Amino acid sequence: MPSSHGKSAVIGGCKSLLLCCPLLVFFTLALLLPIGIWTNYCPSSSSSSLRLFLSSLYYSSSLDNESRSELESRNDSNSPTNLSHLVFGLLGSEKAWHHRRAYVESWWRPNATVGFLQLDKPPGAELLPWPPSSPPYRVSDNVSRVVEETNHVNPRVARMVHGIMETVRDAPQRATGTLRWVVMGDDDTIFLVDNLVDVLAQYDHTKYYYLGGHSEFIHANNYFSFKQAFGGGGIVLSFPLAMAMADGIMDCLKRYSHLNSADKTTGYCIADLGVNLSPHQGFHQIDMHGDISGFLSYHPNAPLISLHHFDMVNPIFPSMNRAESARHFMAAANSDQPRMLQQLLCFHRPRNWSFSVAWGYSANIYEKIMPRSYLQNPIETFQTWGPSPRPPNWIFDVRKRTTTDPCLVPHAFFLESVEEVTARDEIVATYRRSWRRGLPACFAGDGDQSADRISKIVVYSPVTKPAKIGRSECCDVTIDSVDSESAVIKTRRCMADDIIA
Template identity: 40%
Template sequence: MLHKWKAADGGGCAGVAGGVDQRRRCVAASLSTLIAATLAFLAYVAFFPDGGAHGLYRLWTCQDCAGDLGEFPGDEAAAADGPSAARAARSPTTLSHVAFGIGASARTWDQRRGYAELWWRPGQMRGHVWLEEQPASPWPAATCPPYRVSADASRFGDRAPASRMARIVVDSFLAVAGELGNGTAREEARWFVMGDDDTVFFPDNLVAVLSKYDHEEMYYVGAPSESVEQDVMHSYGTAFGGGGFAVSYPAAAALATAIDGCLDRYRYFFGSDERVKACLSELGVPLTREPGFHQVDIRGDAYGMLAAHPVAPLVSLHHLDHVAPISPQGKTALDAVRPLVGASRFDPARALQQSFCYQRGPGYVWSVSISWGYTVQVYPWAVAPHELEVPLQTFRTWRSWADGPFVFNTRPLSPHDACARPAMFFLGRVRNGTARTTVTEYARRAGPSKECDKASFRAASTVHTVRVIAPRMSESDWRRAPRRQCCKTKRTRWGSVLEVRIRRCGRGELTSP
């Protein structure tokens, strides 16, 4: 017969021995355990607020003042909500929210003002040209931004010009602050944009780029140089000022309090843009890169780079006086850029955007690359898209005039081999089409006297005009994931006109030769 288990004397809360005293000891032990566990939980909540869902931490934090580490309770709420709620309540950024600061010299303004007159819109835009002294001749106020004279920078000695230019963002900020103070400002300033007197801006695309960012945060937006040797010397993290850069209002406000000390500390730097970058670095603000800002730190012919623009808005061009005229329509750099600027007024977002398609016929395949508003290339052989999107190297580096390196890939162009060179067409006309489309026509540029004798080249030589029909792009297109648009070709007028229709690509659609 099996014996029943007996409770040990004096052990366990359920034992029969010990009676009432034993039960009291068990209850006391249970209460002690519960109290200890509760205290441990409260300590966890208090000292680990994230894991404890901010429980007692909120009660222990001063609601009206900074804590020991300088934190403000209001910042926690803002961080929890994120910037999206605040942004949704604000009006969209427009040109009236952008204040331009153009660095210039009174001695050369009359020779270079044509670049600013290309893009400046009197009555619609705000900003100033900043000069080192009063201009000697009457100011062309009807076509140019108003001017102001910069503060005296002579204390910086032989580096005074660069220091003066570095202060332009701050001078622009203080000018806007003065307008707000005396009630003459029409709109708030959200962004301060720096450029040179030979910078060509594409204002609508600039706004499209800046609209992607929260202007109430500290931003520094621009792009480095195209030439690696320049970036190695002046930093890949520097937005080169000739290509332009943008600083948000909070970043400009912080610069205003710090710039003079920075200019003293970095007076040995070569350029103004490098000084601005160094000061923003002290503030902890990195460069936000946007590939549509173009310093054009290259020599020779910029054609290859402009004909293969990245899938991004064209924001600016600089140094056009230091490269060959970009189109055959003008003998001067200024006249040569006019057709591109003019086309951009019809469809700003599409300027320089590439599309690829293929024309097939009996015994031939042509590869067609459109850089809208500028040029069309027709290759009388099959070229894959991953090659067409790479710039032809028609240029050299800025400082050493070498074949590279650049911050992007290039592919060789054989100028003396007629059978290895595409036919090039340049913009001749632009007009509005039907149903929100544009029609651009590109005329063939005469090549060398010796033509390639291959059958596909002979067939391509009969094309004298490329007509491109494209739907207008919207600024909102740049808020989507970037994707190059597709196109389709057709020969008309007995083959002398190649018609191209650009459209959005279908889901999963391939562009294959």
């Protein structure tokens, strides 16, 4: 039998434990709840000290080996990857957001896409109240502290690289263990999220993956690196790699404190973890200037994932500004993302014409039968990103722009509308002529006629998704009469013996 002294000790201990429980619960919640919950209550710079304190508590506890192991095991699921498994970290500036907001809002889906915009400072009064059509915003962590601790030469670079850790740390899916992919982009990047999900679903999110695209300008890759993803076009990290990257972010910034490129620093940090870039042709940095219609009209046979640098190129649709172009482009994309910009090639042999359609964007008619091996190459309507010491300028084959040969200059049409006809399970895309060529007919063979009369091209596609990318779709073209001003194209799956030539 225990003594009365022992009974008192036990009772006293229980009382102490009961008194401590509320404190233990409070600190446990402070450590385990996503930091985003706290920052929603203290988004202003006046609360930055509290935010940094809570961030340090959460971050130091949540990235230890035990927590990482637990989250990775909860994330190891056989369920298909969907949009809720992705978190987007968009790096932007308060000044530029005033006119770049339209780009992001064209693809952002409130209550569906998950992530936030990282601003360099709190938004001004003219941007408030913050609209629900925009991503939620955060103000980047104290860059001066990061620069002081890492001795970095460029605060802007330090902020951008550190932003990867902030995205991982603040991701709402961290609380539920459903985070699979971290997607980094800029505030002038357009993402096609359905295509991105389809591509990522082909990868094992429990492994280390670093996905993105090269610069189109070959000299930019040479100057920076052919082994890095260019961040404006999008950088995608699998969850385990993003955790490892976030865990060592300060050490990496110290290690590469001399670098003036955020993308190069990111690539180096990932290389030090033993991971190489898995490049994908659907990410587009758009390191070009001027008219990029010649590039967009001849997209590679890969799902379109991103377009960057909308401020640095001409509006992509005639008679529209950049914001209108972004909305018009995404309105088409949201009707059928897998087909967006996918090239259709078919021929009207009685007239000796070739039709090339970049679905959802443009259609071209050539007054000559040409093989796909030629028509798959973009027309160089665009200029180099910077001074070019010598050709080649691009990481892809190009056709030189010509203004005199009527057999090589296409009749250009751009998207007017996209409509889904549910009764026929079809999507109808209409393309209108944008300008007259001002050239005579080609006259390359029998049956040649000028295509000047054609003012509209209508393309019918099935509502069902096309087959997995690997082979392009085929199509058939009909023109009702000699005097017809319309051409009708019907998309179909290619037969085994179809030759596009």
